[in-house]
Amino acid sequence: MRWQGQTVDDADAAALPGLENRTGIVRTVTTPEFAGMTFHEVLSKTALNKVPAASRMPFAWTINPYRGCSHACVYCFARGTHEYLDLDGGGDFDSQIVVKVNVAETLQKELRRGSWRHESVALGTNTDPYQRAEGRYKLMPDIIRALAESGTPMSILTKGTLIRRDIPLLVDAAKLVPIEIQMSIAMYDDELQHSIEPGTPSTQARLDTVRALADSGFRVGVFLMPILPHLTDSVAAIDHALRRISESGADHVIYGALHLRAGVKPWFLQWLEREHPQLSSSYRALYPGASANAPKEYRKWLANRVRPLIRAYGLETRHSAGDSPTRHMPGRPPEREETAAPAMLF
Secondary structure, eight states, X not given: OTTSSOOTTOBOTTSOTTOSBTTOEXXXXXXXXGTTOEEEEEOOSOSOEEOOGGGOOSOSEEEOSEESOTTOOXXXXXXXXXXXXXXXXXXXXXXXXXXXXXXXXXXXXXXXXXXXXXXXXXXXXXXXXXXXXHHHHOOHHHHHHHXXXXXXXXXXXXXXXXXXXXXXXXXXXXXXXXXXXXXXXXXXXXXXXXXXXXXSOOHHHHHHHHHHHHHTTBOEEEEEEEEOTTTTOSHHHHHHHHHHHHHTTOOEEEXXXXXOOTTTHHHHHHHHHHHOGGGHHHHHHHSOTTOOBOOXXXXXXXXXXXXXXXXXXXOOEEEOTTOOSSBOOTTOOOEEEOOBOOGGGO
């Protein structure tokens, strides 16, 4: 791989954030409890990644403790980022995991800089910080502590139930800074979930995690995305999903249609041809050529279907002046409005 076997001072400006120094390889690890997976432990020069203004993201900074993800979601938009490491976006993305073992120490140094403005930092925007590797490396507790103790707000998006390990820490951190927590749960059919998200915790386990977080005082949002044309976009499927989400104690739902970037489209279409060949021609018509978004007409049709159901279950996003969307504020019900997700987040 292009970030191996370099000199100590060799840097690659085109590398993924945190891998610019290609000699930061500490070791490559395989272990029986993670059969079929390889961990590439690296030393990162940076922890905080600046988000380009042109990306239209609702946050300015991210932290990615890992590259690649054992959740192995076929539709994952981040698959293409593995190609920057001379790895493919298919099996390599699922099994060749880059671990920034010093990310917390690097973060602490960056947060102490006089230039740091304590802007909100997002975790889980590329690959999941609570994927299985986190059970081995335990990077998140020190990241959470560093952000909270520096007075830096944070948001966490995950499919990993391992976040339950850190609930006491998150409760303490939320006394110091605003914390937003979102759980990604797209599939509510067990067979489909096992097929398209083979490395993720079950849907019910994630809903139980939403309940545990809500019971601890967090306003947990659920990312109902991607919604898959002809597979999960029926009224019955959406209603079933929203009912279970509501019963879990979630505060709000953010939804979005399937988004197929160039780096993920070939892998997704291979899966579709294998598992649902009758839908291949329909998907190729919906996502022709280099098109990543579903047609505007489909997205409008989906919004007209989803939004009334979100409203019926009381799962619109919440906002009120001076109120963090993270924790419940007794006696002060916030104003509600429905929101669809930005395309870049799914």
